[in-house]
Amino acid sequence: MENKSKKELKRIQQKQIKIKGMHCKSCAAKVERGLRALKGIKDARVSFLKEQAFIRFDSSQVDFNTIDKKIQEIGYKVSSEGWVNNFQERIIRIRLENPNILMILVAIALILTFINFYRTTKLQNQLASVINGVVIESEGQSAGEFKEVAPQQLSQPQQPSRAEVGVDDDPIKGSENAPVTIIEFSEYECPFCERFFKQTLPQIEENYIKTGKVRHVFRDFPLSFHRNAQKAAEASECADEQGKFWEYHDKLFENQNALDINSLKRYAKDLGLDAAKFNECLDSGKMTAEIQKDFADGSRYGVSGTPTFFINEIELVGAQPFSAFEQVIEQELNKEK
Numbered sequence: 001m002e003n004k005s006k007k008e009l010k011r012i013q014q015k016q017i018k019i020k021g022m023h024c025k026s027c028a029a030k031v032e033r034g035l036r037a038l039k040g041i042k043d044a045r046v047s048f049l050k051e052q053a054f055i056r057f058d059s060s061q062v063d064f065n066t067i068d069k070k071i072q073e074i075g076y077k078v079s080s081e082g083w084v085n086n087f088q089e090r091i092i093r094i095r096l097e098n099p100n101i102l103m104i105l106v107a108i109a110l111i112l113t114f115i116n117f118y119r120t121t122k123l124q125n126q127l128a129s130v131i132n133g134v135v136i137e138s139e140g141q142s143a144g145e146f147k148e149v150a151p152q153q154l155s156q157p158q159q160p161s162r163a164e165v166g167v168d169d170d171p172i173k174g175s176e177n178a179p180v181t182i183i184e185f186s187e188y189e190c191p192f193c194e195r196f197f198k199q200t201l202p203q204i205e206e207n208y209i210k211t212g213k214v215r216h217v218f219r220d221f222p223l224s225f226h227r228n229a230q231k232a233a234e235a236s237e238c239a240d241e242q243g244k245f246w247e248y249h250d251k252l253f254e255n256q257n258a259l260d261i262n263s264l265k266r267y268a269k270d271l272g273l274d275a276a277k278f279n280e281c282l283d284s285g286k287m288t289a290e291i292q293k294d295f296a297d298g299s300r301y302g303v304s305g306t307p308t309f310f311i312n313e314i315e316l317v318g319a320q321p322f323s324a325f326e327q328v329i330e331q332e333l334n335k336e337k
């Protein structure tokens with residue numbers, strides 16, 4: 001009997017992995033859901049802030065390759081650092097019906113109150129979980145950290161209504177009367193935005209934009225940790241001023257590795273724009289406020305990462321495959337009928 005339970009323990013493994021490219025809460029929630037759906041996964045928590053996942057699984061039912069493949073299927077990559085940790089499983093289960101542990105927790109809470117505000121807040125979160133009847137796992141620094149982030153990951157982004165997500169004054173490609181509008185919040189330095197541009201957008205363009213069913217709106221959401229994203233967005237608006245937004249937009253995604261000011265100016269010249277006018281627009285910061293407005297609007301709509309799309313009122317996050325867009329677009333087109 002004891003042997004059997006030892007065997008079971010051996011089978012259950014904990015791993016912490018680095019996942020590349022998650023830029024939003026809902027991306028992490030999606031990975032988490034995907035992993036949890038796998039047979040043999042006992043628990044999965046994903047933090048987009050740390051780009052990490054913490055997984056507990058039964059190694060007799062699921063192996064690393066399957067997990068790795070699942071993450072790739074969802075659209076992300078286990079980083080080259082790969083499986084970085086295999087810490088010992090020591091789980092302290094705290095339940096409401098165990099008053100001793102609950103009292104210890106309360107005592108710790110009191111001590112922590114005097115240590116600092118942050119730690120107190122953390123413990124309060126734990127207590128809240130206990131009150132909700134949730135089993136707390138607290139051992140191993142990482143597991144604890146994940147726990148704090150996980151509830152935020154799981155909160156679903158606000159679903160804005162059709163009226164709320166506006167096209168503003170931003171560039172539109174496609175028929176004015178198209179029944180479906182895709183509003184993209186994106187930027188030029190983000191690798192997943194590039195992936196959407198290269199792998200998915202051509203199919204949307206071919207099947208829906210050219211056929212008058214969909215119009216595509218591009219709004220700016222430059223992430224602060226991308227050094228050139230703000231200026232690149234401004235440059236694209238300067239190109240729009242001269243009627244060449246989409247050509248310039250394509251050029252930037254085709255040259256994502258070179259988005260410094262000189263390159264931005266060179267691309268304008270290559271596309272036959274009035275260089276003096278373009279440079280003056282870019283250098284003067286004329287479009288700064290426009291980009292900031294897009295960013296503020298996006299944040300208000302619940303955008304927390306790029307690329308984020310609103311297909312009519314439906315939010316789609318990340319560089320999803322064409323099929324994901326197709327499904328929502330078709331659903332919207334059928335509503336029109």
Ligand SMILES: [Ca+2]
Nearest residue numbers: 168169170294
């Ligand atoms: Ca705008």
Ligand SMILES: [Ca+2]
Nearest residue numbers: 170219220294
């Ligand atoms: Ca804009």
